[in-house]
Amino acid sequence: MTAPVPYLQFDAVTKQFSGLHVVASPFNLVVPRRQFVAFLGPSGCGKTTLMRMVGGLDTPSTGGIRLEGAPVGGPDRRRGMVFQSYSSFPWLTVEQNIMFGMKYRRDMLAAEKHERAMHYLKLVGLQDFGASYPNRISGGMRQRVAIARTLAAGSEILLMDEPFGALDAQLREELQVELRRIQAEDAKTIIFVTHDVEEAVFLADRVIVFSPRPTVIRADIDITATLGKSRDLAMRDSTEFFRLRTEILHMLRDAHRAAS
Amino acid sequence: MPAQPNGKPPLAWMFVFRGALPRGVRFAAGAGTALLVLALWSMAAPLGWISPIFLPSPLGVLTALWTMVTQNNLLTNAGISIARVWVAFLLSAIMAIPIGILMSSYRIFGSALEPLIDFIRYLPVPALVPLSIIWLGIGEETKIFLLWLGTFFQLVLLVAEDMKRVPQEYFEIAYTLGAKPRAALTSVALRAMLPSLVDNLRITLGWCWTYLIIAEIVAADNGLGFVIWTARRYMQTDQVMAGVFVIGFIGLATDQALRLLHRRLFRYL
Numbered sequence: 001m002t003a004p005v006p007y008l009q010f011d012a013v014t015k016q017f018s019g020l021h022v023v024a025s026p027f028n029l030v031v032p033r034r035q036f037v038a039f040l041g042p043s044g045c046g047k048t049t050l051m052r053m054v055g056g057l058d059t060p061s062t063g064g065i066r067l068e069g070a071p072v073g074g075p076d077r078r079r080g081m082v083f084q085s086y087s088s089f090p091w092l093t094v095e096q097n098i099m100f101g102m103k104y105r106r107d108m109l110a111a112e113k114h115e116r117a118m119h120y121l122k123l124v125g126l127q128d129f130g131a132s133y134p135n136r137i138s139g140g141m142r143q144r145v146a147i148a149r150t151l152a153a154g155s156e157i158l159l160m161d162e163p164f165g166a167l168d169a170q171l172r173e174e175l176q177v178e179l180r181r182i183q184a185e186d187a188k189t190i191i192f193v194t195h196d197v198e199e200a201v202f203l204a205d206r207v208i209v210f211s212p213r214p215t216v217i218r219a220d221i222d223i224t225a226t227l228g229k230s231r232d233l234a235m236r237d238s239t240e241f242f243r244l245r246t247e248i249l250h251m252l253r254d255a256h257r258a259a260s
Numbered sequence: 261m262p263a264q265p266n267g268k269p270p271l272a273w274m275f276v277f278r279g280a281l282p283r284g285v286r287f288a289a290g291a292g293t294a295l296l297v298l299a300l301w302s303m304a305a306p307l308g309w310i311s312p313i314f315l316p317s318p319l320g321v322l323t324a325l326w327t328m329v330t331q332n333n334l335l336t337n338a339g340i341s342i343a344r345v346w347v348a349f350l351l352s353a354i355m356a357i358p359i360g361i362l363m364s365s366y367r368i369f370g371s372a373l374e375p376l377i378d379f380i381r382y383l384p385v386p387a388l389v390p391l392s393i394i395w396l397g398i399g400e401e402t403k404i405f406l407l408w409l410g411t412f413f414q415l416v417l418l419v420a421e422d423m424k425r426v427p428q429e430y431f432e433i434a435y436t437l438g439a440k441p442r443a444a445l446t447s448v449a450l451r452a453m454l455p456s457l458v459d460n461l462r463i464t465l466g467w468c469w470t471y472l473i474i475a476e477i478v479a480a481d482n483g484l485g486f487v488i489w490t491a492r493r494y495m496q497t498d499q500v501m502a503g504v505f506v507i508g509f510i511g512l513a514t515d516q517a518l519r520l521l522h523r524r525l526f527r528y529l
Contacts, residue, residue, distance in 0.1 A: 055432075055436055056435075056436075057432050057435070057436070074435070075432070075435040075436045076436070076438055077436070077437060077438045079436060080436050080437070081432055081433060081436045083429045083432075083433070085427075085429070086427040086429035086430060086433075087429070087433075089430065089433075089448070089451070089452070090528050090529070091451055091452070091454075091526075091528050100437065101437055103437065103438075103439070103447070104437060104438035104439055104443065105438065133527070133528040134528070135528055135529065149437075150436075150437075153436075153437050153438070155436070159436075
C-alpha cells in the first residue's frame with residue numbers, strides 16, 4: 001500500500017548562508033492542504049528562511065521542498081507572499097494593486113480579471129477604497145490589499161511574514177479576525193510567521209514552535225483540537241486559550257534558557 | 261520687553277525650536293529678506309557706500325537687461341545656452357540611466373565600473389578644459405563634452421543608488437505573482453525608482469548650468485557665458501549682473517517647473 005502524497009513537505013531541509021548555519025539540522029514537516037500553520041519562534045530561528053523556501057525565494061542547501069510530490073523551483077503564482085512592509089505598490093491604487101496580482105495571467109480576459117478584483121476587494125472589506133492610493137489608507141488596510149492581491153492572483157499557499165507586525169494592538173486583532181474569516185471563505189493553505197504567541201494561537205490550526213539555533217521543532221501543537229475551527233474575539237478570554245498560550249510561552253522561555 | 265498675559269515675550273511664538281509656522285508668516289519671512297537685500301542694494305551707490313561702476317543699481321541692471329534683449333540678441337544667446345545644456349543633459353541621462361541600472365542589477369558591472377567612475381567623478385571639470393580643447397577644438401563638441409563630463413559620472417552613480425534602494429520586497433512580490441526578472445524591472449523597479457530618479461535628474465540639470473558657463477567663458481563666441489565674459493571686458497558691470505540674473509531665472513524657472521511636474525506625477529507619495 002502506498003501512502004498518499006503529502007500536500008506540502010519539507011524534506012530534510014538545511015540551509016547554510018555564507019558559512020552560517022541558518023537551518024543546521026535537517027528539517028522535516030508535512031503541511032496538509034488548507035491548513036493554517038503558524039511558525040512561532042524568536043528572531044533568527046530560521047522560521048522565515050523556511051517559509052521563503054516554500055515561496056521559491058530561498059533555496060535549501062540540502063534536502064528539498066515538495067508540493068504535491070513535485071520539488072518546488074523558483075517563485076510562481078501558486079505560492080504568494082504577504083510581507084510586513086512594502087507589501088503593496090505605492091504608485092498603484094488599491095484596485096490597481098489587486099489587479100496587479102493577475103497582471104501576468106494569460107488565461108483570463110480583462111473583464112474577468114476586473115470582476116475577480118472586485119470580488120476580492122469586497123472580500124477584504126475595501127470596496128469603498130478601490131480608488132485610494134496606499135498612502136491614504138491605514139496600515140491595516142494596506143495589509144488587506146496585499147492579501148486580496150495574493151488571493152486574486154490565484155495563490156493556493158499564502159506565505160505571510162509577520163504581516164501584522166507593524167500594526168497597533170486593536171488593528172492587529174481586527175485583522176486577525178478578518179484573516180481567519182477570509183481563510184474560512186476562500187480556503188487556502190497558510191504559513192504564517194510570527195513571534196507573537198497569542199497571534200499564533202488565535203489564528204492557526206496548528207502552531208509549530210521553533211527553538212532558537214539549531215532550528216528544531218520544539219513542539220507541534222494542534223490548536224483546532226482544542227479551540228475548534230471558528231474563532232472569535234471572545235475566545236481570547238477563554239481558559240483553553242489561556243492554557244495554550246501559557247504552555248507555549250513556557251516552552252519558548254525554556255528553549256531560550258537552554259540556548260543561552 | 262512688555263510681558264504678555266501668559267508671561268511670554270511677544271513674538272516668542274516665531275522662535276520655537278523646530279516649531280511650526282503659519283504659511284503666511286513663512287512667505288512673509290522669505291519676501292521680507294529679499295526686499296531687504298534689494299533695498300540695501302538700491303541704497304548702496306546713492307549713499308556713496310560703493311561706486312556704481314562696481315555695483316549698479318537694480319534699475320540700472322534692469323535697463324541693461326532691456327538693452328541686451330532689444331539690441332544685443334540676449335534671447336538668442338540664452339536660447340543657445342539652453343540648447344547646449346539640454347543636449348548635454350539628455351546625453352548624460354540617456355547614457356547614465358541604463359548603465360546605472362545595469363551597475364546595480366548585476367554585481368559584475370558595478371564592480372567593473374565603479375572604481376573608474378569614482379576616479380573620473382573627482383576630476384575637476386575646469387582642469388579638463390585644456391585637454392578637451394586639444395582633443396575637440398573650440399566647437400560645440402567641447403562644450404557638450406565638458407557638460408557631459410561634469411554630469412554623467414555623477415548621475416550614473418545616483419541612478420545606481422536609486423535602483424539599489426528599490427525594496428527587495430517589490431521584486432519578490434512581482435516574482436511570486438508570475439513576473440520574470442525583465443518584467444519585474446520594467447513594471448516594478450523602474451516605476452518604484454521614478455520619483456527619486458526625476459529628483460536626481462533635476463539636480464543634475466542644475467549642475468549643467470555651472471559647467472556651461474565655464475565652457476562658454478573659455479571656448480565660445482556665443483551663449484550667456486560669452487555675453488557675461490564680453491561685458492566684463494568692457495567693465496559693463498550692469499550687463500554682467502543682468503547676464504548672471506538671467507541664468508538664475510532660467511535655473512529657478514526650470515527647477516520650479518520640474519518640482520511641479522514631480523508633485524503632479526507622484527501624488528501618491
